Amino acid sequence: MRQIGWNWLGVLPFFAFALLFLVLPTMNIVIGAFQNPQGEFTLANLAGLASPRIVSSFAISIKISLASALLGCLIGFAMAAAVVMGGVPGWIKGPLMTFSGVASNFAGVPLAFAFIATLGRVGLVTMLLRQWFGINIYAMGFNLLSFWGLTLTYLFFQIPLMILIITPALEGLKREWREAAEVLGASTFQYWRMVALPILFPSLLGTFALLFANSFGAVATAYALTGSSLSIVPIMLFAQIRGDVLQDPHLGYAMAFGMIVVTGLANLAYVVMRARAERWMQ
Amino acid sequence: MRRVWSWAALIVGGLYFLLPLIGTIEFSLRMRRGEYSLDAYRSVLSDPNFRATFSYSVAMAALTILLGVLIVVPTAYWVRLRLPRLRPVIEFITLLPLVIPAIVVVFGYIRLYNTSSILPLTGTASGTNLLLLCGYATLALPYMYRAVDTGLSTLDVRSLTEAAQSLGAGWARIIVRLILPNVLGAVMSGAFLSFAIVIGEFTMAALLNRPAFGPYMQLLGANRAYEPAALAVIAFAVTWGCMGVMQLISRLFGTRMQAK
Amino acid sequence: MTFLTLDHLQKSFGPTRVVHDFDLGVEKGEFVSFLGPSGCGKTTVLRMVAGFETPTAGRVVIDGRDVTRLRPNQRQIGMVFQSYALFPNLTVAENVGFGLRTAGVPRAERAGRVAEMLALIGLPDLGGRYPWQLSGGQQQRVALARALAPRPRVLLLDEPLSALDAKIRVSLRNQIREIQQQLAITTIFVTHDQEEALSISDRIVVMHKGIADQTGTPAQIYNQPATDFVAGFVGTLNRFEAEVLDPARGLVRVEGAEIALDRPLPAGRITLAARPESLRIAAEGIPAEITGVEFLGSVQRLRARAAGREVVLDRFNEPGVALPQPGAQVRLAAAQAGWLVLPG
Incomplete structure (x- = not known):
């Protein structure tokens, strides 16, 4: 018995830290979401999320996250597939993976600056398109501080994350599966439809969920890019924490709780899908 | 045919990643009208606020790494040695910061540790600094833990410990003199990743009102035209530097471990 | 076809x-x-x-x-x-x-x-x-x-x-x-x-x-x-260096023992080989010393040293027949068809 006590003492600092600076603060918000100012239990805060302003912020956030996750998956998959099975020289893989490791961590304020300098009103690409091809993208309705602008910016860390996760999965496709399918009469298309894509499906879906959560929780990039002109969830929450713009602190907790639910579900999907993919790959 | 598509994907993707980098560098050199100059960099580097916030963030990053090592290394070691059944729980907790957005965590801090609470950390500057430090350590936890745990998995922790104990070493000595040097490569790679994350972190610092580099960049971005681009180039160079060093270390230590 | x-x-x-x-x-x-x-x-x-x-x-x-x-x-x-x-x-x-x-x-x-x-x-x-x-x-x-x-x-x-x-x-x-x-x-x-x-x-x-x-x-x-x-x-093979005495009649000599193969041979030296199960202990043949005995149930595997090489000899188990002891001096022979003449 004393032995068990001793053993637990070794992990006490960790649990104390996690409790104080991770679990309790989060629980506090979650509980606050279900309390009224008098501290009584209520569902009114969650009901309050149905206000048009909050619903539309969740809608645009989810839309941006879906778009950047989907495009990130497609482009990242194409690039990873090109390197793994596309017949390009082998030395490309190393630099691509290194670059992906860096770029997937290059979110935040500097990323916003980089895109303003590139696709802003006087950015390099904007100017070059106008000077060389006479295309004025801003006159055509493009705006960096918009849905597409934000999506395009998020892709800078979404695509590399996809490459980092999906490359090992693609390398896990055994050559024999392809050969077995071929010798059984399958065309390349049939092989992909009946074997490769179903095998990759859990990895793809899981990574999609992870990318979704990744962009849903991104604050700094969006804030530095748009200020508060685009009311996506994290930015609205940011403003709420700073200045109680919703004029109801508990509605703020409910909003934060909503964020946890969305990212939590997405991450849960990722974990479940990864477990499934691993079972197949063994 | 397949090769053509592959090259197309790589070239389009490569352009997407290269253009913003080129654009930023080009933009940062455009401050003086009609010619390229380093004026933006000069302006940034001579700004006392830049120096103050950048050194503040560097110090915070260093402390974050220290705190992270203090929490993660003994825990990961102890769990491997004595409480292997607890590993899934610990792993789950260390992954939570990837699930719970930082903005929610810091929201909780503000509510839990405000001036009218039992632990009024936000009441004083040093208390808030401590809170931010703990927040950063939380953010770094997933990367730190995974790096160290992977490092430990290459060692036979139990035999090493028993050998040291039979020679009369105490716990502190075992961890500092035996375990730490053996997972140094892993700790370093986790450390540099943490550094890259903390140095430009915005959300927590801004909401806790600390004079860190992230909020400074944001503020500058809202008020100036060319300096932000110069800052982005500097930040990108720092991130690249960190990741580059990290890769170098893991490769160096990786080969050394194999050579053993 | x-x-x-x-x-x-x-x-x-x-x-x-x-x-x-x-x-x-x-x-x-x-x-x-x-x-x-x-x-x-x-x-x-x-x-x-x-x-x-x-x-x-x-x-x-x-x-x-x-x-x-x-x-x-x-x-x-x-x-x-x-x-x-x-x-x-x-x-x-x-x-x-x-x-x-x-x-x-x-x-x-x-x-x-x-x-x-x-x-x-x-x-x-x-x-x-x-x-x-x-x-x-x-x-x-x-x-x-x-x-x-x-x-x-x-x-x-x-x-x-x-x-x-x-x-x-x-x-x-x-x-x-x-x-x-x-x-x-x-x-x-x-x-x-x-x-x-x-x-x-x-x-x-x-x-x-x-x-x-x-x-x-x-x-x-x-x-x-x-x-x-x-x-x-394919399979185990025991090899012996042999000197051809009479190419036409296929008479060779291994370690002093003469073996008649009854088939035409090239003149000079050849390599002779026999599978473990073709070799047997006989009164006449190549002199050898038993170095080891393994009892494998249905088969007895004898190891011996002959003409400076390790050879292996398999024979069926026969209850009542004693196994040779290591150190025993024996002579090894094979039926004519059991001898292989290796090319080269």
Whole structure:
């Protein structure tokens, strides 16, 4: 018995830290979401999320996250597939993976600056398109501080994350599966439809969920890019924490709780899908 | 045919990643009208606020790494040695910061540790600094833990410990003199990743009102035209530097471990 | 007219030539093994038949039709891989039905054929399982059923038993042979295990450095090895340096003992060889000293030193006959037909 006590003492600092600076603060918000100012239990805060302003912020956030996750998956998959099975020289893989490791961590304020300098009103690409091809993208309705602008910016860390996760999965496709399918009469298309894509499906879906959560929780990039002109969830929450713009602190907790639910579900999907993919790959 | 598509994907993707980098560098050199100059960099580097916030963030990053090592290394070691059944729980907790957005965590801090609470950390500057430090350590936890745990998995922790104990070493000595040097490569790679994350972190610092580099960049971005681009180039160079060093270390230590 | 003809096949990867001029005709329903050490080119030949490799020169002809330029999915071939290569996302039944699905066989007909194949391999109730729920031996049987389901014209087996435990290996190899004979399907079996090849083949091709050293029945390969390599690779062989006394009558001398072979020989020195089971202890013969005795149940294995070399001698167990003791001085002899004269 004393032995068990001793053993637990070794992990006490960790649990104390996690409790104080991770679990309790989060629980506090979650509980606050279900309390009224008098501290009584209520569902009114969650009901309050149905206000048009909050619903539309969740809608645009989810839309941006879906778009950047989907495009990130497609482009990242194409690039990873090109390197793994596309017949390009082998030395490309190393630099691509290194670059992906860096770029997937290059979110935040500097990323916003980089895109303003590139696709802003006087950015390099904007100017070059106008000077060389006479295309004025801003006159055509493009705006960096918009849905597409934000999506395009998020892709800078979404695509590399996809490459980092999906490359090992693609390398896990055994050559024999392809050969077995071929010798059984399958065309390349049939092989992909009946074997490769179903095998990759859990990895793809899981990574999609992870990318979704990744962009849903991104604050700094969006804030530095748009200020508060685009009311996506994290930015609205940011403003709420700073200045109680919703004029109801508990509605703020409910909003934060909503964020946890969305990212939590997405991450849960990722974990479940990864477990499934691993079972197949063994 | 397949090769053509592959090259197309790589070239389009490569352009997407290269253009913003080129654009930023080009933009940062455009401050003086009609010619390229380093004026933006000069302006940034001579700004006392830049120096103050950048050194503040560097110090915070260093402390974050220290705190992270203090929490993660003994825990990961102890769990491997004595409480292997607890590993899934610990792993789950260390992954939570990837699930719970930082903005929610810091929201909780503000509510839990405000001036009218039992632990009024936000009441004083040093208390808030401590809170931010703990927040950063939380953010770094997933990367730190995974790096160290992977490092430990290459060692036979139990035999090493028993050998040291039979020679009369105490716990502190075992961890500092035996375990730490053996997972140094892993700790370093986790450390540099943490550094890259903390140095430009915005959300927590801004909401806790600390004079860190992230909020400074944001503020500058809202008020100036060319300096932000110069800052982005500097930040990108720092991130690249960190990741580059990290890769170098893991490769160096990786080969050394194999050579053993 | 052979059913499967490999006509002067050659294959080079860059400057390295892995298959030199490989020539073979396989009869319909015949079971032919490619036997050789790793890197001998046997798998490359098999992959050229399957269509995964294009020959540098030569032709592959199946049933009178040149398939050299056809893609693997147009050749109607069944193949079983060493690593099973079952599709992990499909059930056993779906795996077995895969080739029928790509061929556009209607669902109902497919189900019937799948059930028939699962019964054939003795796993009628496992159709709903996934590959990861099966043992290695079961997975390989499913892989066999999958290869056979679309009624291929040729079955290719690429070291199908190498990843399995010794016990399952023997039972599965017998099952493979049984099914092959039942369906009378033309089969090529690649292996590096001589016992496997000897036990189930109609004919064996022993390969060495990209060349077919010898093609023949298991008995021919074992009893009349055509090259030194075949003699050494297949089975155990005891070698003796011999001096030819009379080339015309085939009289030789080994360590002072004269042996009459009764066949024409070249003059000078030759290498004489005998299988362990051909050697016996006799009153006259090559002097030897027993160095070790192993009792293996039905067989006694004696180790001896003769003419400066280790030799091995197998004989059946006979209750009542005492085993020789290590250190005993004996003489070794063999029947005339038991002596092999190695070329070169």
